[in-house]
Amino acid sequence: MTEAMEKDISDVRMGRALSRYRKGTGLTQEQLARRLKISKGLVSLFELGxxxxxxxxIAELDKHLRAEGRLIRVHKDLYAPDEVDWLGQLAQHQMEAELIREYQRLHVPGNLQSPSYAAAIISSGAPWFPPDEVDERVGTRRERAQRLLECPTPHYHVVLDDAAVRRPLAKPEVMREQCATLLEKLESGRVLLQMYEWGQYPHPGVDGSFALIAAPAAPEVLHVESVLRGQTSDDPSTVRRYGMLFSRLQAAARTPAASADLLRRLIEEYTV
Known part of the structure; x- marks a missing residue:
């Protein structure tokens, strides 16, 4: 077994984060060790995973490396992911935001889903859920979306890949209702929605969906979501890179007016 395989992947990721922040402050391992009153060798072992x-x-390291809580959050994500209510945290981030920029590649964002579409997405992704749990999750999703969208802020900018509405993920009547819901949100002016046309390349969103959430009194954060859980990062360089990707997606996407025309056509196509 190789040395890399013998190491715990969480320890390796934590070590890389520590090394990055230490170098960002200009401290050597020896200088950091003196501040923490530990050996330089121990600092090296931490960084090597x-x-x-x-x-x-980690709380001491966060303070000395001026990470402003980021190292503490990384530590919690790596070693206690089951203790983190990431859906609740995401909803809280969104409610406190001034601007949300979101790109979705395969399905409509949760905040813009119609009830029947949300039920289809949830039951398809987790077929082991009984009907009552699907209903409960749909209700929670709708409540969070209503709280978010009934206020004038956050400003909500969405780039949605054509695949999300052109590929039927449910019955035609469900897709028709979903397209009508998107059209209503777009025409209301509450959401700036742009559809990303099928067949364009190079595609800045090929690696997957993401959201950038900016609040007045906190660093902008990047959120990426998997089937099981979500991950959030406020590392400035990472956030900047994804901001650049979102700008490229917006620049290449249809205008809101052209996006509305597409949705009207799809509503007709899904009418049976």
Missing amino acids: KRKVSAPL
Whole structure:
């Protein structure tokens, strides 16, 4: 077994984050060790992913490396993911935001889903859910979306790939209702929606969906979501890179007016 395989992947990722922040402050391993009153060798083991960093020590490291809580959040995500209500945290981030920029490649964003479409998405992705749990999750999703969209802010900019509405993920009547819901949100002016045309390349969103959430009193964060859980990062360089991707997606997407025309055509196509 190789040395890399023997190491815990969470320890490796934590070590890389520590190394990045230490170098960002200009500190050497020896200087950081003196501040923490530990050995330089121990700092090296942490950064190499050969020794797990305890929660109390990560708080000290966060302070000395001026990470503003980012290292603490990384530590929690890596070592206690089941304790993190990431859906609740995401909803809270969104409610506190001034601007949300979201790109979705395969399906309509949760905040813009019609009830029947949300039920189809949830039951398709988790067929083990009984009907009552699907209903409960649809209700929670709708409540969060209503709270978010009934206020004038956050400003909500969405780029939605054509595949999300052209590929039927449910019955025609469900897709028709979903397209009508998107059209209503777009025409109301509450959401700036642009459809990304099928067949364009190079495609800045090929790696998957993401959201950028900017609040007045907090760093902008990047959120990416998987089937099981979501991950959030406020690393400035990562956020900037995804901001550039979103700008490219917006620039190449249809205008809101052209997007509305597409949705009207799709509503007709899904009418049976």
